[in-house]
Amino acid sequence: MFENTYNFVALESKFMRLKKIGTILTLWLAIATTGFAQEADSIPFNANPSNYLLLDKGLQFRITAAINSMYDFDFAKAERDFGVIGYQYPDHPLPDFLMALGYWWRIEVDVTNERYDKIFLRYLERATDKAQRMFDEDETNKEAAFFLAAGYGFQGRLYSERRSWTKAAFAGRNALKYMDLSRGEAEFNPELLLGDALFNYFSVWIPENYPLLRPVMALFPAGSKELGLTQLEEVASNAFYTRIEAMYFLFRLYASEEKRPYDALRISEYLHGQFPNNPYFHRSYARHLYTVGRWTESVSESFQILERIDAKQEGYESNSGRYAAFFIAQYYDRVRDPKKAKEYYLKTISYGEESESQESGYYLFSLVQLGKMETAAGNKKLAKEYFKKVKKYAKRKHPAHQEARDFIKKNKL
Secondary structure (H helix, E strand, O other), X not given: OHHHHHXXXXXXXXXXXXXXXXXXXXHOOOOOOOOOOOOHHHOOOOOOOOOOHHHOHHXXXXXXXXXXXXXXXXXXXXXXXXXXXXXXXXXXXXXHHHHHHHHHHHHHHOOOOOOOHHHHHHHHHHHHHHHHHHHHHOOOOHHHHHHHHHHHHHHHHHHHHXXXXXXXXXXXXXXXXHHHHOOOOHHHHHHHHHXXXXXXXXXXXXXXXXXXXXXXXXXXXXXXXXXXXXXXXXXXXXXXXXXXXXXXXHHHHHHHOOOOHHHHHHHHHHHHHHOOOOHHHHHHHHHHHHHOOOHHHHXXXXXHHHHHHHOOOOOOOHHHHHHHHHHHHHHHHHOOOHHHHHHHHHHXXXXXXXXXXXXXXXXXXXXXXXXXXXXXXXXXXXXXXXXXXXXXXXXXXXXXXXXXXXXXXXXOO
């Protein structure tokens, strides 16, 4: 059982990815700009020859702490600072865009939760309206085009999560349009490279994984996954505004697509170290520790996640609990403590149902393990109930469904 523990993580990624195909289809359309730099003492004070606010090094220095607070889920502090910028620059899209980013990270923790959608979109619309006015006044304004690309890109990401395909396609098309128009300003190049990187990678990845979409992708220029990864690494090293976003995509691709778990761990460890209160980075770090077999460290981080959920810490909720409880259950299974393993498999089920994640791999495999445990204990009626749930929530081709069927047949349940 434990020789295949990496497969649990891989399968979770695979089937959640299949469920969210729409998101994948629009990721490379987004010129996402959430990744602000963190090292304030490395930002030089120098002139801003283009008079673009984004390229004002003094402002970059000033907002670094606020951006760090946002990433570390101290939204109250971040938004106070964003409000000051809004007071100073009321007609500029940057303050509203920063506010939208804060709500995007609230959404990112559990994308099935729609409670922040309206306010996120409202701030994005305010930002794009201001950017559009700037662009209408001067169509050579690269900064205005940059914000329009970013705003429409983020709209596309959310609409694809909500399966609003027409809106997602419209937003993605506009993102590409304004991304092209924002080219030509040398100092913007590291930021714009993120859009190129995502396009290069996913324009190849999509037809490889979804052959039916090959005719659609044939309408676009040829890409290169290798070049896309190289560009993402360059952005992660050199960009100011898109650095963290590039790291986010890198560790996800390293973990699920590129089969480079140690590289995924390296990045998630860095991000968790920089932003220890960010639940998304925290659970990703625990997950990648689990993947490479660093069990005790993964369990330690997972217990901390559960403690923060119980303490109702900002951003820590049932979705993160589902991950953490599963890793702990697997550990106790490994050290042959069935009582504790059962306790945390049950917690995984509870968190999965609370977050309505019954189709997720961790939820389904927890049901399988509980079914096996109850069979061994002679509780066949309860075991049947667990396997019945597996067959209810898993598609027939899902490995958990297959494993449940095989076990039922072998043990004549």
